[in-house]
Amino acid sequence: MVVMTEEPLTGGNNAMEVVRVGDTVRRARDAGAAFAARVLAQLESAGYPHAPRHLGIDERGRDILSFVPGTTTDHPARRAPGAYAAGGRMLRELHEATAGHALAAGRECVIHGDPGPFNTIFRQGLPVAFIDWSSCRPGGRLEDLGYMAWTWCILSQGRVPPVEQARHLRELRDGYGAVETVLLLDAMERAQSRIVDAETANVDDPTLAPTRRRHAEAAVA
Structure with missing residues (x-):
């Protein structure tokens, strides 16, 4: 019998169990797991290339995803020229692949819900896939794009000049296409406010793991 080694995967903000087993990822299921599996199946059928494939559930009740x-x-220095435009296109293609689908439940589309650089896989500095789909849900395009623009482009640390941050934001906006700057800026502000409100509540939530509560404190700061 072949025993597959489990390699813990780190780097995100989720405290749930996520391990690599061969060419697959095994992830503990949460409240959003069933919906995420349906979304990933729809994306596969639509030929969307920027997401892992849902391969079923293992003997321990974990989701099986393609690796x-x-x-x-976590810094622009690790991203190649064209990365922001490519990321914008990836998000737009996701929204187009789910617009009008039953999974969108009457909203504009299905949104990823957490498309930060920490949930984006890069190769040679260019984005290739969004991971961690547990927050995907019916929603509006600008909700997703505003969050992505903030987390990808706006940095309070890392010594990135504001003029560079603005350039990255313009590139991401143009990569997504067909969005007015003022609407994007408003969406970014709303995204920040949502995170502050949610993470403020998480700081004092005794049901969360200590590592998750520490992340909440850092996010608010």
Whole structure:
């Protein structure tokens, strides 16, 4: 009998169990797992290439996902020219692939819900896939794009000049296409406010793991 080694995967903000087993990822299921599996199945049938494939549930009740090789990034220095435009196109293609589908439940589309660079796999500095689909849900395009623009482009640390941050934001906006700047800026502000409100509540939530509560404190700060 072949015994497959489980390799813990880190780098995101989720405290749930996520391990690599061969060419698959095994992820503990949460409240959003069933919907995420349906979304990933729809994306596969639509030919969307920027997401892992849902391969079923293992004997321990964990989701089985295809492993997407690459790394996440936490600083623009780790991203190649064209990365922001490519990321914008990836998000637009997701929204187009789910617009009008039953999974969108009457909203504009299905949104990823957490498309930060920490949930994006890069290869050679360019984005290739979004991972961690547990927050996907019916929603509006600008809700997703505003969050992505904030988390990808706006940095309070890392010594990135504001003029560079603005350039990255314009590139991401143009990569997504067909969005007015003022609407995007408003969406970014709303995204930040949602995160502050949610993470403020998480800081004092005794049901959360200590590592998750520490992340909440850092997110608010």
